[in-house]
Amino acid sequence: xxxxxxxxxxxxxxxxxxxxxxxxxxxxxxxxxxxxxxxxxxxxxxxxxxxxxxxxxxxxxxxxxxxxxxxxxxxxxxxxxxxxxxxxxxxxxxxxxxxxxxxxxxxxxxxxxxxxxxxxxxxxxxxxxxxxxxxxxxxxxxxxxxxxxxxxxxxxxxxxxxxxxxxxxxxxxxxxxxxxxxxxxxxxxxxxxxxxxxxxxxxxxxxxxxxxxxxxxxxxxxxxxxxxxxxxxxxxxxxxxxxxxxxxxxxxxxxxxxxxxxxxxxxxxxxxxxxxxxxxxxx
Numbered sequence: 001x002x003x004x005x006x007x008x009x010x011x012x013x014x015x016x017x018x019x020x021x022x023x024x025x026x027x028x029x030x031x032x033x034x035x036x037x038x039x040x041x042x043x044x045x046x047x048x049x050x051x052x053x054x055x056x057x058x059x060x061x062x063x064x065x066x067x068x069x070x071x072x073x074x075x076x077x078x079x080x081x082x083x084x085x086x087x088x089x090x091x092x093x094x095x096x097x098x099x100x101x102x103x104x105x106x107x108x109x110x111x112x113x114x115x116x117x118x119x120x121x122x123x124x125x126x127x128x129x130x131x132x133x134x135x136x137x138x139x140x141x142x143x144x145x146x147x148x149x150x151x152x153x154x155x156x157x158x159x160x161x162x163x164x165x166x167x168x169x170x171x172x173x174x175x176x177x178x179x180x181x182x183x184x185x186x187x188x189x190x191x192x193x194x195x196x197x198x199x200x201x202x203x204x205x206x207x208x209x210x211x212x213x214x215x216x217x218x219x220x221x222x223x224x225x226x227x228x229x230x231x232x233x234x235x236x237x238x239x240x241x242x243x244x245x246x247x248x249x250x251x252x253x254x255x256x257x258x259x260x261x262x263x264x265x266x267x268x269x270x271x272x273x274x275x276x277x278x279x280x281x282x283x
Contacts, residue, residue: 003041009033013115017123020146026214031239034141037113037125044113045127045139054110056128057099057166059177060159061106061220066094068179084175091174092166099163105130107163108140110155112148126151128160128218141238143216157210158217188271190234191263192246194254198263199223199246201234211259212280214241223248242273 005013015027027033037045065071069082072090080086098106108128115123126142142158145151152162159177161169188208191200201221203211211217217236224230230249236259238245244262246255260273 002044006036009036014117016125016144017115017117017121019144020123021121026144026241028240030144034125034239038139038141041113045111046129046137055099055102055107055163056110056155056160057095057163058106058108058159058218058220059095059161062094062098063177064220067091067174067177084171087178088171088174091177095161095166095169099166105132110152111139112151122147124148124151126154128155140218140235141216143214143237154215158207158215187267189265190244190259191265192244192255192257192261194246194248195225199232199254201232209280211236212276
């Protein structure tokens with residue numbers, strides 16, 4: 001049995017649904033609805049609405065960690081020269097192993113809850129669910145969508161690979177993810193400060209466009225503290241358009257605020273969040 005939505009949240013739910021049918025803006029307080037599902041209706045969120053558990057691989061993160069010639073050479077048993085054929089073989093084997101051993105962090109599960117309106121119209125809210133060791137399950141809100149197929153496509157656009165679709169991953173897509181000079185692949189850098197230090201997250205033009213258009217995007221970036229390497233988790237639009245949360249390794253929050261507060265550069269040139277909004281939402 002699903003948990004009944006409180007009366008106070010019904011207008012927000014209806015506005016989310018209207019966004020897809022009447023092209024009205026998403027409600028600015030959608031975070032209240034998201035927070036209710038992540039707390040009071042947690043069981044509904046976890047169970048989703050299907051019987052089959054969907055698992056996705058954070059392919060972008062795996063590629064960042066492992067898709068490089070140096071990693072390939074370190075893990076191969078022969079002295080065979082590095083070729084594209086060998087890169088593809090290594091990557092596919094790695095993807096298969098990671099999905100098979102799904103640790104719950106790099107391979108989160110996919111969850112959706114259905115919103116219903118009195119006129120029969122519907123929409124969904126989508127999450128991925130990660131397991132953070134002793135910290136347990138952590139829900140990462142991915143956004144509001146017209147239906148599950150739009151939700152799944154959004155995950156694909158953000159470089160999540162469904163476990164059922166690994167055979168459809170093309171050789172060309174693998175080679176595109178292979179390590180390249182960052183300045184040509186991920187020219188846009190979003191920087192915020194915590195711990196009296198400036199920390200940055202690099203994204204491609206394609207990913208930046210998704211962020212500016214309000215899509216929920218998650219990135220994992222390394223940072224250094226007292227000579228040790230850690231991981232920072234960057235969550236764009238997890239609550240509202242322009243909202244940014246950066247979590248760091250031990251579960252703390254380094255930054256929570258608006259992208260308008262961040263320093264944003266494209267190939268070293270400063271950009272303003274408001275001007276980027278106008279640029280990508282003009283049409």
